[in-house]
Amino acid sequence: MREGLRLFSREATEVAAAQEIRDFYQGAQAPAPEGVPPATADELAAADQTEW
Secondary structure: OHHHHHHHHHHHHHHHHHHHHHHHHOOOOOOOOOOOOOOOHHHHHHHHHOOO
């Protein structure tokens, strides 16, 4: 039970952080760090298929 609550709290924190980033960039894609190439469509699709 304790581990489940810890994971739930961690996920809620990550979701809140992601929402803050979306709010900051007002729906536009956040820029990648300098020197990091943009993700390809295949990489994005693979990320979408990832299960936690």
